[in-house]
Amino acid sequence: MSINPVYSTTATATGGRDGQVNVDDGALELGLASPKEMGGSGKGNNPEQLFAAGYAACYIGAMKFATTQDKSLKSVPADTTVEATVGIGPRDDGGFGLKVDLKVTMPGLSGEEAKAIADAGHKICPYSNAVDGNVDVSTTVA
Known part of the structure; x- marks a missing residue:
C-alpha cells in the first residue's frame, strides 16, 4: 500500500513510559508515567x-x-x-x-x-x- 502523506509530524520520547515526549514543533510536551495499575506512579500521561x-x-x-x-x-x-x-x-x-x-x-x-x-x-x-x-x-x- 502506498501513501502520499499530506501532513507529517515527529514525536521524540526519552525515558520510555517514565520519561517525556515532545513533538517537533513544540506544540506538545508531556511528562510520562506508567499507570499505577502497571506499577508506576500514575503522575503523568501514558x-x-x-x-x-x-x-x-x-x-x-x-x-x-x-x-x-x-x-x-x-x-x-x-x-x-x-x-x-x-x-x-x-x-x-x-x-x-x-x-x-x-x-x-x-x-x-x-x-x-x-x-x-x-x-x-x-x-x-x-x-x-x-x-x-x-x-x-x-x-x-x-
Whole structure:
C-alpha cells in the first residue's frame, strides 16, 4: 500500500513510559508515567491515554468526512462524542497487546443512522485502518 502523506509530524520520547515526549514543533510536551495499575506512579500521561485521545478525535473527523462522500448519510451532529477506552495487557502468545472500545454518541440521530455513519467512519479512519486485524476494536453506538 502506498501513501502520499499530506501532513507529517515527529514525536521524540526519552525515558520510555517514565520519561517525556515532545513533538517537533513544540506544540506538545508531556511528562510520562506508567499507570499505577502497571506499577508506576500514575503522575503523568501514558501512551494508552495518548492513543485513546488521538483515536477518538480522528474517528470523529473520519465520520464527518464519510458524510461528505456518501450523501445518503445524515450529517454528524456538532455535539457528537466518541469515548475511546484503550486497554493494555499481556497477549496469550507473548508480549503485550491493546484492546479498544469506542462509544459513539450522536444526539438527534436514530440508532440506525448513527450506526451507518460509524461504520463508514471505520473505513476511512487511519487509526481504524492501522489496527484492523491487529487490535480488538468494539464500537457501540449509543
